[in-house]
Amino acid sequence: MSTTADAIRSADAHSAHTYHPLPVVVASAEGAWMTDVEGRRYLDMLAGYSALNFGHGNRRLIDAARSQLExxxxxxxxxxxxxxxxxxxxxxxxxxxxxxxxxxxxxxxxxxxxxxxxxxxxxxxxxxxxxxxxxxxxxxxxxxxxxxxxxxxxxxxxxxxxxxxxxxxxxxxxxxxxxxxxxxxxxxxxxxxxxxxxxxxxxxxxxxxxxxxxxxxxxxxxxxxxxxxxxxxxxxxxxxxxxxxxxxxxxxxxxxxxxxxxxxxxxxxxxxxxxxxxxxxxxxxxxxxxxxxxxxxxxxxxxxSGEFQQRATELGDHLHHELGLLVGGGAVTAVRGRGLWAGVDIAPGHGTGREVSERLMDRRVLVKDTHGSTIRLAPPLVISKEDLDWGLDQLRAVLA
CATH class of the missing domain: 3.40.640.10 (Type I PLP-dependent aspartate aminotransferase-like (Major domain))
Known part of the structure; x- marks a missing residue:
């Protein structure tokens, strides 16, 4: 098994540099969690830019694909x-x-x-x-x-x-x-x-x-x-x-x-x-x-079924309530979004969006920055409230 450093070096050497990914190398994933090549688990708060709304390895989707593959x-x-x-x-x-x-x-x-x-x-x-x-x-x-x-x-x-x-x-x-x-x-x-x-x-x-x-x-x-x-x-x-x-x-x-x-x-x-x-x-x-x-x-x-829309509504209300509490505290200047989707603007002096993303990665939470000072949160709709709260705790910690 390649180490993280080996995998990143090989990718840098042989792939066009059209992305600047965080230095994590994912080997497996389930639900809202991903595991890297060295066994560390990360909470996915990006969900493939919404491609993974139903989570990693969703059993209904994998079964549908497997049946058709045969x-x-x-x-x-x-x-x-x-x-x-x-x-x-x-x-x-x-x-x-x-x-x-x-x-x-x-x-x-x-x-x-x-x-x-x-x-x-x-x-x-x-x-x-x-x-x-x-x-x-x-x-x-x-x-x-x-x-x-x-x-x-x-x-x-x-x-x-x-x-x-x-x-x-x-x-x-x-x-x-x-x-x-x-x-x-x-x-x-x-x-x-x-x-x-x-x-x-x-x-x-x-x-x-x-x-x-x-x-x-x-x-x-x-x-x-x-x-x-x-x-x-x-x-x-x-x-x-x-x-x-x-x-x-x-x-x-x-x-x-x-x-x-x-x-x-x-x-x-x-x-x-x-x-x-x-x-x-x-x-x-x-x-x-x-x-x-x-x-x-x-x-x-x-x-x-409406199940996923309902989860996005309920957990989204909770997400935006908790993020709203960060505004005005000095570290976050604005929060925008709807449902389980949010853009969080980081105040000057608390790091760029990339730096905050890297600090969150160190705490086993994966997000993506955009436009310099903003991070995006878009967890899979299957995320549990407990996992969402844990991820928000890590955000509070890196902004403290």
Whole structure:
């Protein structure tokens, strides 16, 4: 067995340095806990950026995957398979929509949504070909493909990857007036995260999402909600948009849809939107494969019970109450979030977000920093209250 130092040295030597991970090397995991190569246990308070909403090694998901592994894992979309129709039907029903376009990663789903909006704009709305515009929000994070970084305001994600894809207009997040001014007759969609995760778990002002819904409906523009991180139980609702009673035209899903077992993503919308595609115009060899469908079907069934949404609500209320007590004590300047999801801003003088994450790692709690002074907390929804409280105790200790 490699030591932590050996494993990290080998990774640094032979993998591109696109990440700066904490110096821990995980060997196994169960529920909300991970164990490193030297046997040390850590409380996972990140949950794979919400990909592990249902915890590590969830028995229902592992059993669904194992059963499918022994039957068939891939057919490509050249043929039908016996899990595909059920997956599309059940996911569409969960979203209250009519059609599903399956992909693999979240970034692929966003790219698919962009193509969908443009094609809908040309063929349904009547925008002149090549003139479609999509309005997005500053500080967004929708992935790192060439098209997606073209409308990023994060210099690390964007710089030196041009020339950039045109057709996007960026407005401040949460500003309905700016959004209204940006929408023109050539606008085909507004693409937003209901809560901006990478930006520090930014929750928009009350009424913003419902205002976006009203505006887009009035202007004949698609409202596309990127619920890749915020969706599937994380905020206490199946979708974060539900907190304002909003149903977008297009859901963009990923991460937790694959249960932390396999990458699964999807664009979900009604027939008048996704019906613009014809054979050969979009696709993916692995998108909607039998293994992915089997796991995602179990995810949908678990969400239908409401158990995980309820846990995220109850434990989330407790999490935000306890974190709120830290504000004003000198170490924490602000806390944001919803459900089992929080961004915690560390006061100057108490360390950067990275330094606080490293100190928490030393106390066997794993979190992730963002934007210099912020740490994100997003434990698996299966975490116990006792474990959550223990993790919060470690945070208090490192900030004392």
């Amino acid at each position: 039957r068939v894992t891939l057919t490509s979309r050249a043929f039908h398979h016996d899990r595909f129709a059920d997956f599309c039907t059940e996911l569409a029903a969960l979203c209250g929509k009519e059609m599903v376009l399956p992909m693999n990663t979240g970034a692929e789903a966003v790219e698919t949504a962009v193509k969908t909006a443009r094609k809908w704009g040309y063929e349904v709305k009547g925008v002149p070909d090549g003139h479609a515009k999509i309005v997005v929000a500053a500080d967004n994070f929708h992935g790192r493909t060439t098209t997606v970084v073209s409308f990023s305001t994060d210099h690390d994600a964007r710089d030196h990857f041009g020339p950039y894809t045109p057709g996007f207009e960026i407005v401040p997040y949460g500003d309905l007036t700016a959004l209204s001014h940006a929408v023109t007759e050539n606008t085909v969609a507004v693409l937003l995260e209901p809560i901006q995760g990478e930006a520090g778990v930014l929750v928009p002002p009350a009424g913003y999402l419902s205002g976006v819904r009203e505006l887009t409906r009035e202007r004949n523009v698609l409202f596309m909600a990127d619920e890749i991180q915020s969706g599937l139980g994380r905020t206490g609702k199946t979708f974060a948009c539900e907190h304002e009673g909003v149903v977008p035209d297009v859901y963009i899903l990923g991460k937790a849809l694959g249960g932390g077992v396999v990458p699964v993503s999807a664009v979900v919308a009604d027939r008048d939107v996704l019906g613009v595609f014809r054979p050969g115009q979009h696709g993916s060899t692995f998108g909607g494969n039998p293994l992915a469908c089997a796991v995602a079907l179990e995810v949908v069934a678990m969400l239908r």
